[in-house]
Amino acid sequence: MLKGKHIILGISGGIAAYKSVYLLRLLIKAGAEVQVVITPSGKEFITPVTLSALSGKPVVSEFFSANTGEWHSHVDLGLWVDAMVIAPATASSIAKMAHGVADNMLITTYLSAKAPVFIAPAMDLDMMAHPSTQHNIELLRSYGNHIIEPGTGELASHLVGKGRMEEPEQIVKVLSDFFSVKKSLRGKKVVITAGPTYEKIDPVRFIGNYSSGKMGYAIAEEAFRRGADVTIVSGPVSVKVSSPDIKVINVESAKEMEAATVAEFAAADIAIMSAAVADYAPSECARSKIKREKDEIPIITLVKNPDIAAELGKKKRTGQLLVGFALETDNVEFNAKDKLARKNLDMIVLNSLQDKGAGFGTDTNKITIFTSDNDRYDFSLKSKPEVAADILDTLINKYLHIDEA
């Protein structure tokens, strides 16, 4: 999977840098073209001579060559790269990446990279567990980076805990899986609903919910990366897509979402309903702002909104796939399976507010997938981009059986 891929191996200054030599060897062996970018302190742990001998390329560390004055363009590297892996990523480099402190070539390259970035933290257990580091890692995750979690074991300090850089073989596997074309969606049109809907009460107020759109947009990004033609029908969110080739139809109310989704579904192969659609809307929107000064308390009459997923379930043709979500607080499994059947879905993704880190607004989610033929798949707490990959892998393995390898 890595044959011919352009990989930047970023090395920062930690004792685990010795493992990066082996990682570089494995990447080269797998057929990748590797450019090493190392921080000044990285060079204290491992010499550029070893790295350039193994990669067959001069190692990049400074902004320009001291001998010739030649400028090393991080912008060109950012365009050349198919994937960047930073291993080891120290607490300091993680903090700089999270906050855009571009004071060395590794960080400027990271900031310029137009490709997925994989970060393998390595540090002592206390540094790893510190809220600052955890916060910075979460920030990096929320920017769509892939965190390769460190393992637990004996550390350079001889203390035992979490902070060991993941083993090179495993890092190569993560990259290979990422580039695996077996689970491609090339030639498929995918429609994804995302975010909340706003149902107007008056010109300044609405009924809404806490959906941030992160889950739906992560699915859209993952489907796009796998070659699909992707359309998001999006409620009001602040998340943005990474490419102008992902079509976004912005809507506000459930009715608007219904119209756009039904229209897009006609030519779609797959629809994934991750939006948190308001089930009810005010029967009418007051023409002017409802005033507090009035004596009587206003009564807002609600009417049922269309159930978009159920509507698509009725319209679904042979060959079209329909995936719903279930956001539950209790009787979680029963309710999810009930929605699966009632809405004529092929798969339902259950996320429960009983699980810490799952559901609205978080950068993580914990899901269980149920299928219409009674299969069940459980997953651990992961970042939303990783959850998106699990959802699409499950869908493809189960229903599409694409094998382009």
Ligand code: PMT
């Ligand atoms: O956006 P985030 O902050 O990242 O949060 C993600 C999420 C929690 C919103 C997402 O993971 C999720 O669970 N989305 C579905 C939320 C929801 O409304 O669930 P539900 O159980 O009420 O609805 C069941 C299914 O029917 C969903 O696929 C929903 O999109 C769909 N539906 C519901 C009501 C309606 N009127 N029309 C619909 O299409």
